[in-house]
Amino acid sequence: DYLELRHCGLMELISQRNSALGKLQADSLRLNHELAFIQQARACLEEDALEDPELVKIMSKVVAEKKAALPALYWNVLASSEEIRRFFSQSPSANVGDISAALQSLQQLSHTLVAHKQSGAVTPLKLEPLLETLAHNQSGGYLLRRMALSLRELERGNQLLEGIDPQRLCPRNQASTRAHRLRNVLDKVWGPKVQQALAQSRRQRQSLADSLEQMNGLLDSPPASFTHWRHHYFGQDGVESRMERALERHVSLWQELLGACGLMPGKP
Numbered sequence: 414d415y416l417e418l419r420h421c422g423l424m425e426l427i428s429q430r431n432s433a434l435g436k437l438q439a440d441s442l443r444l445n446h447e448l449a450f451i452q453q454a455r456a457c458l459e460e461d462a463l464e465d466p467e468l469v470k471i472m473s474k475v476v477a478e479k480k481a482a483l484p485a486l487y488w489n490v491l492a493s494s495e496e497i498r499r500f501f502s503q504s505p506s507a508n509v510g511d512i513s514a515a516l517q518s519l520q521q522l523s524h525t526l527v528a529h530k531q532s533g534a535v536t537p538l539k540l541e542p543l544l545e546t547l548a549h550n551q552s553g554g555y556l557l558r559r560m561a562l563s564l565r566e567l568e569r570g571n572q573l574l575e576g577i578d579p580q581r582l583c584p585r586n587q588a589s590t591r592a593h594r595l596r597n598v599l600d601k602v603w604g605p606k607v608q609q610a611l612a613q614s615r616r617q618r619q620s621l622a623d624s625l626e627q628m629n630g631l632l633d634s635p636p637a638s639f640t641h642w643r644h645h646y647f648g649q650d651g652v653e654s655r656m657e658r659a660l661e662r663h664v665s666l667w668q669e670l671l672g673a674c675g676l677m678p679g680k681p
Contacts, residue, residue: 421457426450440489441544445537447486451479452535480535487526488631490540492639496548503558507551515550516620518543523627530631556617560652563611567659574666583674592674599667611660622647 430436430446438446454476463469491497500515522543529538547553582592625643629635646652671677 421453421462423453423457426453440494441540444486444490447479447483448535448537451476484530484632487530491523491526491628491631494544496544500547500551501553502551503554507554508549509552509555510550512552512617515546515552516617518546519624520620523624527627527630553621556614556621557646559614560618560646560656564652564656564659567656567663571659571662571666574670577670579670579673582670586673588674588676592676596671596676618653
């Protein structure tokens with residue numbers, strides 16, 4: 414049967430897959446190998462290049478099985494590859510370069526695989542440059558770690574603000590020296606630095622969440638561990654949602670405290 418496949422140009426592909434290197438190839442290369450095999454095998458069947466009816470039957474079955482297995486291969490490239498593992502490393506010493514470029518690569522990678530799956534195409538994909546970017550930039554893990562740290566500090570800040578006595582801060586509705594100092598913190602630290610940094614990280618986290626959502630759609634039933642991990646950060650009661658609630662509370666506390674003193678932002 415193997416020799417008979419020389420008429421289809423499949424002998425080289427099969428030999429590559431069964432070689433020592435072929436058995437250890439990266440997920441992206443394995444995906445392209447399977448796509449190339451399906452494409453070539455279909456052409457072989459359509460051209461009636463095989464004479465043995467039994468071999469034709471076997472080949473048709475193999476093509477169908479490989480086509481059905483493609484979603485798992487897409488998943489391996491996007492969610493289980495070594496490059497993705499490095500991208501989401503939360504080690505404090507992780508290398509964080511151009512966050513925007515890394516997020517764009519992840520977004521393009523997820524979009525390419527989802528679109529390829531939906532189209533039913535079997536043409537090989539050029540994924541290596543995108544994966545290379547992710548392998549050398551741990552922005553994913555950095556953003557997740559920073560999100561958790563931001564939540565912790567916002568909750569800590571809320572506790573400090575909640576501990577301030579409004580009557581002592583603004584006796585008889587008059588701003589005290591401490592109240593003016595708080596206004597300076599708001600104007601010189603919170604507004605131009607903290608708030609801008611939070612706004613930028615929010616956009617970056619949204620891009621990350623969108624890519625994870627696409628990743629989740631590659632399989633009809635994603636692994637429970639992945640679902641739990643994604644919901645921990647971006648679920649209804651995940652870190653992202655808790656952070657947004659903490660931020661809303663933080664802004665409200667500033668308004669309550671400074672408003673009682675006539676020091677609301679925008680007022681002299």
